[in-house]
Amino acid sequence: MKTAHTNKMLIIDLSDRTHDILQTPASLIRDFIGGKGFGASLLSDGISSDTDPLGPDNLLMFIPGPLTGTLAPAMRGCVVTKSPLTGIFLDSYFGGSLSAEIKYAGYDALIIKGRAANPSYIWINDGTVEIRDAKSVWGTDTLEANRRIKDELGDDTVKVATIGRAGENQVLYSLICCEYNRQAGRGGAGAVMGSKNLKAVAVKGSKLVNVHDPAAFAAACKDAFTELEQSADVEALRLAGTASAVEFANETGLLPHKNYRNGTFAKASKIADKGQKKHLWLGSSACMGCPIRCSKIGAVRTGKYKGIVTDIVEYESAALMGSNLDISDIRAVAHLVKLCDLYGLDSMSTGTVIGFAMEAGEKGLLESPNGIDLSFGNIETAEYLIHTVANQEGELGTLLAKGVKQAADIIGKEASGFAMHTKGLETPAWGPRGVAGMALAYMTTDRGGCHQRGFPLSYELSGEWNDVSLDPLSPRGKANLVAHLQNYSAGTDTLVKCDFGSFGISDTTYARMLSAATGTRFTADDFVKTGERIWNLVRLFNLDQGMDASTDTLPRRFVEEPLPDGPGKGHRISKKDMAYMIQEYYKTRGWDDNGIPLEKTLNRLGIRYVRSNQ
Ligand code: SF4
Known part of the structure; x- marks a missing residue:
């Protein structure tokens, strides 16, 4: 039967320089569809609780979705591994065209294990797999490595994932750059790649992705494009990307300023789309198959950083490297973000780490090295810290390369009070003190501090969900909303669709595309059910890795310090509110009081998982 799954997974062992092609199990497709689901299942089966994230036994997987490489709009790829930053599950998503190339080469997933004896890169040309010497590109930045590997292969159309110096040096929040400006950014997948002595993965494929019923698939895709174009949000995104969110976050008091002390920034418009249009933008570009x-x-175009070629400074980077550091010159922010891109550092975590360091400097908890002024607003200091961290230079660079949680633990004293993270992953750029549901979403995210596993604040600020009124400041009624959004997000992350390139597309249309492409009937409900299965499986995996209910919490600043400005002024997420929401959430999920899934919940979802510590 023709289907959009290739039914093959490529597994490469860098230690013994072998590879194998495995049949994609039918049960994996049935229960987990693709993307995040495949990753959750393969990681649970493939590593144990004592697997060192930076050791050879950790798995590093590149997984496209079943519809990636087809007509379906805005389909992407994900990287799944055990995070060296958090020690738990990590799924990190990338756009561009690399994931489609993996499908064209004939694979539902690339699974990489082991550690190469010397710096290496993997070259996959359809069924041919080589592990090549990468000594000549080791030490280069992400873009230079991409160019040199294409030159060596003599083919500009090859798609390449690379790490930069940060990944080579195993900075715990280093990223993987998938083609020029698309990154698997969060959680330190770049450090895992560096620990395997793997500089790059280059892929070229020549096969088309099959679909089961081409006419039905084309009709469903046409409807998806129509729904997308009719969405009220698409035009704003097309005109201004996510940079337009800066002013929204500022007006709603959610924009981090000075390491999240405040929720507004007087100069927000300078780092938002208006400032970016004036100083940076020249044209638009897209990921493969996306009309947005x-x-x-x-x-x-002007000033000290004139000539730096840049992409859009996305909302999260603009906020965390701009307002969060009290820097309002978007040209400087673009420069700092570009440095992170070249080193292969997650600019979100890096912005939060620098904000933490500046506050620690202000409080006298960190000594300023080399006369560096560790105070907010200092662009040279931010630049210095990026170089220092990426190269793990000196005590300060080595300390901050571990992320804010570990750095705060090492510094001690009151440092943990302003270390902004959940489960070790630095907090995204949406302060939650005025939106209790968003706080619950942070408390319970499966990969740590993340806004993309359910974004309840848009419902909270609109005042209703499912025809029920919602008070953004109240903890009541948030557990159902958050659990539903997390299930839906995990379910549709099996398709590995872009969160923005899916605006307006209904679940029913996604189910029609998937059914026509695979020949198996899916309904809209299947995404929520599959998502719930994945969410519970990842919870078990994370518990197995040593996580417990005590990590379902918030950075202390959000709990102890009332928001000083914005519409949520005076509010914080109290311990009482946290306890209320988390118990309601566990109950909604069918977990016990300690956040462990009950037997009957696992039976209902068809999950069999033997925890290795039981
Ligand atoms: S909406 Fe933007 S990020 Fe998403 S697929 Fe389209 S171009 Fe890429």
Whole structure:
């Protein structure tokens, strides 16, 4: 039967330089569809609780979705591994065209294990797999490595994932750059790649992705494109990308300023789309198969950083490297973000780490090295810290390369009070003190501090969900909303669709595309059910890795310090509110009081998982 799954997974062992092609199990497709689901199942089966994230036994997987490489709009790829930053499950998503190339080469997943004896890169050309010497590109930045590998292979159309110096040096929040400006950014997948002595993965494929019923698939895709174009949010995204969210976050008091002390920034418009249009943007670009073209290509045109070629500074980077550090010159922010891109550092975590360091400097908890002024607003300090961290230079670079949680633990004293993270992953750029549901979403995210596993604040600020009124400041009624959004997000992350390139597309249309492509009937409900299965499986995996209910919490600043400005002024998420929401959430999920899934919940979802510590 023709289907969009290739039914093959490529497994490569860098230690013994072998590879094998495995049949994709039918049960994996049936229960987990693709993307995040495949990753959750393969990681649970493939590593144990004592697997060192930076050891050879950790798995590093590149997984496209079943519809990636087809007509379906805005389909992407994900990287799944055990995070060296958090020690738990990590799924990190990338756009561009690399994931489609993996499908064209004939694979539902690339699974990489072991550790190469010397710096290496993997070259996959359809069924041919080589492990090549990468000594000549080791030490280069992400873009230079991409160019040199294409030159060596003599083919500009090859798609390449690379790490930069940060990944080579195993900075715990280093990323994987998938083609020029698309990154698997969060959680330190770049460090896992570096620990395997793997500089790059280059892929070229020549096969088309099959679909089971081409006419039905084309009709469903046509409807998806129509729904997308009719969405009220698409035009704003097309015009200004996610940079337009800066002003929204500022007006709603959710924009981090000075390491999240405040929720507004007087100069927000300078780092938002208006400032970016004036100083940076020249044109638009898109990921493969996406009609939105939310990305903006450009260059700094005036001032000290003139000539730097840049992409859009996305909302999260603009906020965490801009307002969070009290920096309002978007040209400088673009420069700092570009440095992170070249080193292969997650600019979100890096912004939060620098904010933490600046506050620690202000409080006298960190000594300023080399006369560096560790105070907010200092662009040179931010630049210095990026270089220092990426190269793990000196005591300060080595300390901050571990992320804010570990750095705060090492510094001691009151440092943990302003270390902004959940489960070790640095907090995204949406302060939750005025939106209790968003706080619950942070408390319970499966990969740590993340806003993409359910984004309840949009419902909270609109005042209702499912025809029920919602008070953004109240903890009541948030557990159901958060659990539903997490299930839906995990379910549709099996398709590995873009969160923005899916605006307006209904669950029913996604189910029609998937059914026509695979020949198996899926309904809209299947995404929520599959998502719930994945969410519970990842919870078991994380518990097995040593996580417990005590980590279902918030950074202390959000609990102890009332928001000083914005519509949520005076509010914080109290311990009482946290306890209320978390118990309601566990109950909603069918977990016990300690956040462990009950037997009957696992039976209902068809999950069999033997925890290795039982
Ligand atoms: S909406 Fe933007 S990020 Fe998403 S697929 Fe389209 S171009 Fe890529």
